[in-house]
Amino acid sequence: MRTDVLGVAFDNVTIDEAVDRALALLEEEGPHLVVTPNPEIVQRAEKDPEFAGILAQADLVLPDGVGVIYAAKILGRPLRARVPGIDFASALMVRAAGLGKRLYLLGAAPGVAEQAAVNLRAACPGLVVCGAHDGYFKEDGPVIENIRAAQADIVFVCLGAPKQEKWIAANGEAAGARLYVGLGGSLDVFAGRVERAPEGFQRLGLEWLYRLMKEPSRAGRMAKLPLFLVSAAGARLRGK
Ligand code: UDP
Numbered sequence: 001m002r003t004d005v006l007g008v009a010f011d012n013v014t015i016d017e018a019v020d021r022a023l024a025l026l027e028e029e030g031p032h033l034v035v036t037p038n039p040e041i042v043q044r045a046e047k048d049p050e051f052a053g054i055l056a057q058a059d060l061v062l063p064d065g066v067g068v069i070y071a072a073k074i075l076g077r078p079l080r081a082r083v084p085g086i087d088f089a090s091a092l093m094v095r096a097a098g099l100g101k102r103l104y105l106l107g108a109a110p111g112v113a114e115q116a117a118v119n120l121r122a123a124c125p126g127l128v129v130c131g132a133h134d135g136y137f138k139e140d141g142p143v144i145e146n147i148r149a150a151q152a153d154i155v156f157v158c159l160g161a162p163k164q165e166k167w168i169a170a171n172g173e174a175a176g177a178r179l180y181v182g183l184g185g186s187l188d189v190f191a192g193r194v195e196r197a198p199e200g201f202q203r204l205g206l207e208w209l210y211r212l213m214k215e216p217s218r219a220g221r222m223a224k225l226p227l228f229l230v231s232a233a234g235a236r237l238r239g240k
Contacts, residue, residue, distance in 0.1 A: 004075075008042045013081070029178070030172070030179060034059065036063075039068060040161075041055075042071075068082075103120075103156065104132065105120075107133075107187050131150035154178070164182040165182050
C-alpha cells in the first residue's frame with residue numbers, strides 16, 4: 001500500500017528498504033523506474049496528467065525532501081523516513097559495486113557526468129561506471145545506443161523533472177537497462193560542481209534553506225513550499 005500525498009503515491013520505506021527493493025528490481029527484466037519527488041514535483045504532477053501517470057506507474061516512489069514528510073504528517077498518514085534521491089543513489093552504488101553491476105550516468109552540462117564518473121569510481125571501490133553522457137543532446141537515438149552498447153544495468157538520469165521521467169518512460173526499454181533512477185541535479189553534486197549542505201543542515205531537514213542561501217535565485221521555486229503545506233491542510237480538512 002502506498003501513501004498518497006496530494007495525488008502522488010509514495011512508498012513508505014526507509015532508505016535501506018528502498019535499496020533492497022531496487023536490488024530486487026535489478027534481478028527482474030526491466031525497465032524499472034525509481035522516482036524521487038519533492039513538493040515541487042508533486043505540484044507539477046497535479047498540472048501534468050502525463051507526468052502524473054508516469055509517477056503512478058513507477059516501481060519505487062521515494063519521498064525526497066522534508067516538505068513531502070511534513071505534508072504526509074499534516075494529512076494524518078506520516079511517512080517513516082525521508083529518502084533524499086542523492087542518499088538513495090549513494091547507498092545503491094555501494095551495494096551495486098559489491099555485486100558488479102554496471103552504472104551509466106546521463107545528464108547535466110557537458111563534462112559533468114564524466115567528472116562525476118571519476119569521483120564516484122574513486123569514492124566507491126569496485127563500482128563499474130560503464131559510460132556517461134551529458135544531458136543536452138538533440139537526438140535520443142545515439143544516447144540510447146550508447147547506453148545499450150555499455151550494457152548498463154542501472155542508469156542515473158539527471159535531466160531535471162519531468163524531463164527525466166518522460167525520457168525514461170519513452171526510451172528506457174530501448175536502452176536495455178533494468179533500473180532507471182531520476183535524480184535531478186545529483187550529477188552536479190557528484191562532480192563537485194554544487195556543494196551539498198553541511199551535515200547539520202541535512203540532519204535538521206534544512207537542506208533547502210542552505211540551498212536557498214547559496215542560490216537565492218531559487219527563492220521563487222521554494223516559495224511554493226508553504227502553499228504545498230496549506231494544500232495538505234486543506235485536503236485534510238476536506239477529509240481526503
Ligand atoms: N539538465 C540536463 N538537460 C536539460 C535540462 C537540465 O541535463 O535539458 C540538467 C541540469 O544541468 C542539472 C539537472 O538537469 O544538472 C537539473 O537540476 P535541478 O537542480 O534543476 O533539478 P532538480 O533536482 O531540482 O529536479
